[in-house]
Amino acid sequence: MMHQKVGAVLVVGGGIAGIQAALDLADSGFFVYLVEHRGAIGGTMAQLDKTFPGNECSM
């Protein structure tokens, strides 16, 4: 393939998995488009009150 590669990555989904992937990519020098279906990122984890193991706030 002769085409020029692009130094950007599209991440579809702004839950905990998508956010983590986006952060890791941005930290290692890639431009990230983070696309979320809803009006705000956070996904299901944002709905959890507290989480294992310390029962700390999930925000």
Added chain:
Amino acid sequence: MTLTDVERVEGDIGRFRVTLRRRPRYVDAERCIACGECARVCPREVADEFNGGVTTRKAVHIRYPQAVPLKYQIDPDACLKLKEGTCGACEKACPAGAVRFDDREQSLSVEVGSIILAPGFRPFDPQGIRTWGYGIFPNVITSLEFERYLSTSGPTQGRLIRPSDGRPVRKIAFLQCVGSRDENKCGHAYCSAVCCMSALKEAMLAKEAGPDVDVAVFFVDMRTPGKDFERYYEKARQMGVRFNRCRVHSLEPVGDCQRLYFRYVTNEGKQAKETFDLVVLSVGMETSPHTRNLAQVAGVTLNGDGFLETSSFQPVVTSRPGIYSCGAYTGPKDIPTSVVEASAAAAAAAGHLAEVRNSLTRSVDFPQERPVAHEEARVGIFVCHCGSNIAGVIDVEQLAAYAANLPHVAHVERNLFACSQDSQEQMRRRIQELGLNRIVVAACTPRSHEPLFRETLKSAGLNEYLFEMANIRNQASWVHAHNPRAATDKAKDLVRMAVAKVALAEPLPPVRVNVNPTVLIIGGGVAGMTAALGMADQGYPVHLVEKSSQLGGNARHLYQTWKGEPVPAFVESLVDRVKAHPYISVYLKSQVVKAEGYLGNFRSTIRKGASTLILDHGVAIVAVGATAYKPQEYGYVESQRVLTALEFDKLHAVGDERVVKSNSFVFIQCVGSREPERPYCSRVCCTHSIQAAIELKEEDPSREITILYRDIRTYGLREKLYKKAREMGVVFINYELHHKPVVRLGPNELYVQVTDHVLHMPVSIRADVVILATAIVPHPDIKELAQVYRIPTNEDGFFQEAHAKLRPVDFAGEGLFLAGLAHYPKPLDETIAQAQAAVARATGVLSIRRKDLDAVKAYVVEEKCDGCALCLDVCPFGAIDWDPREKGKDAPKLVRVNPVLCKGCGSCQSTCPKDGVRVAGFTYQQLLAQVRACLA
């Protein structure tokens, strides 16, 4: 990009063109200041999906108070203006002029080298399945709704009340496997992998809310196979949560429908009927039409359950090159596993783009710093309303007026949200216009917001350490919400203290280190080799150190993955690639014996036989694996017919007559696991035994196979194996820890006695071979390495990561990462994902050549230090040592601080009797000023 969906994916790996569709928000995100005026006047109320529909929200809303971006949106299906052309109240109320009823859908296109799909799952909806009564009886709710009931920001402010009448809840039942492991009612044969743990958490939180609340969990198998999960289960039992092993089939209302009852079989085998105030359905995960459509648009293959099809050897790779996936899209999984996969997907997505790294990213340039060290302090104070979070309790006008009269204060202003973009811009302008040289923001917690404000100072040409936050939200308006006057007084105290401290702040120079791009990987198993290849493929030189004489580790004992993929060929190909890779140096029969240094500049000493070797590296990945437990029980020592699972696999593979000629096999689970001395689950053994049982049955259906288990833990999609084994006639008998099976040796056969859980009677099974599913135990090297690198282990002896959920492959000490069995027992696919995740995390550090560290560091005051060296002993980071410089014959030997190792904890400062060592930004002078201000 919110409210956005993928519409088309063209091109291929390295260069995709993706068409996105952005739905209108009807609110200009650039202008919206999230003041909430629009929602206050909006007359239209609809069910709030964030609270599981338990409460209502307005047509114009934010998803949740901490939403990112914190910008309102209008729901076009509810808004009166958009639907009927009436109302429009929000537009008039908005002080920022942000409402845009003429907003339209937009199509845009982006070019990317890789794509990661992480659309997640949706909770199973139990509506319409009559036997559970959800949607019929108000006091039957889902686990996600219960989560909102527990939340202080939820519909009941965290109070446990009955949804039907608001009366306190006294008895709660959790019903497990709703929407999981149940083809009859919901069509999902798989296990959702998270519901047992979430029920444990919710049960304990309910108990904490009211110790007299009776909580009972009705479950099929308690699946707590993750790190520290078993302890959590034990803790729940100790808190008095009741556990009943049975599936509840239907609920019935009591009289007025306020309460519900059901019949079940107790652990003792007796019929029981019990009544509850609240029934929580632990709902599972499922894919939605939205995520299935995404697969079609992206051109990737799904499996029969609607999850993405992946291979165990490439757990984040989809069927289309250049497209990766992570999280619940590849199968039900919990948060830590999702986060690991997310980092793994990042590594995979970056893997083939190494040469275009940094080609599209921008670095932020800050203006030249203004020298202010010799200026009189001119403090600027910004008081944040945090919407109504602060201003709803604290009298912010009074606070601002008070602050203006404090010494050194040159300017005070209030912001609706100090963290919003326009407030930042305003702050920057004020600093420059008014020549402010010290800044206090009275708002929320520095933990989340200090970095943002420091950036603003930098962009205004001010040193970022001339800054202080007064946490008037968490420490005043939240905790004293019912006493506004006291909250306001406390806010004044906090601001006064912050001003006293910041007035003495001095600009701190940045601490910068060069980063060596070399990687040290300890352990040459699948985790170590995967990590080595991942780093080397991205151009980083790798030293791979292995203690034994060959690469491959524990995977050399495995024949297949749970999906049936052959392991030996995979391991061979990994070994070949590692050996042939020009960037990887392999050191066999070698061990790390000493290490020093820090992130970016480690120096480790390797011993091979009698010789030693020094390796310099920027980061290290620890993947030393684990070993198998050697049992003493169940006749293992005495009989050649009692085998461990790995021994059995070998005999099975070579066609040993003990396997070929035998007809009756008994598997005993949890041998060495979930015992008082080893209170953790080894995660892989249930799946492993069941897989072996299926093979034995497939070879000869007349074989009698029994599996003695405590809980079958075929989590996630592995549940299918369990189902298949049952269908093939494998017999499963449950036993309890206090009634462990007994193996008696006969002349040529064995007898296994166990108490049958259905008959509640002892039974004796004649067996030709007994297979023990033995525990995975920590590698003995873990202890030594923990000392060499000063890294922690958990109570079970595995390495302890920095954060169980959010930093699962990082150590707390920077520049050190972990992967594989050294972290916790896990199957091959999860080991590979973890190794790839370590690659992503390590690349994040190595991709920058120089790293700025926090400048809050200790420094020695040479006129005062007399070299007593008390600080040397208390420093937990080994950051203080003797200063080698000679000061003359009679001068005392002094100490020096290595700023890279120092974490600014202040142990030295508080120990030093001479004021000879101070922490920049937290000097005694500053702290005393703060305390005096507090007492003033």
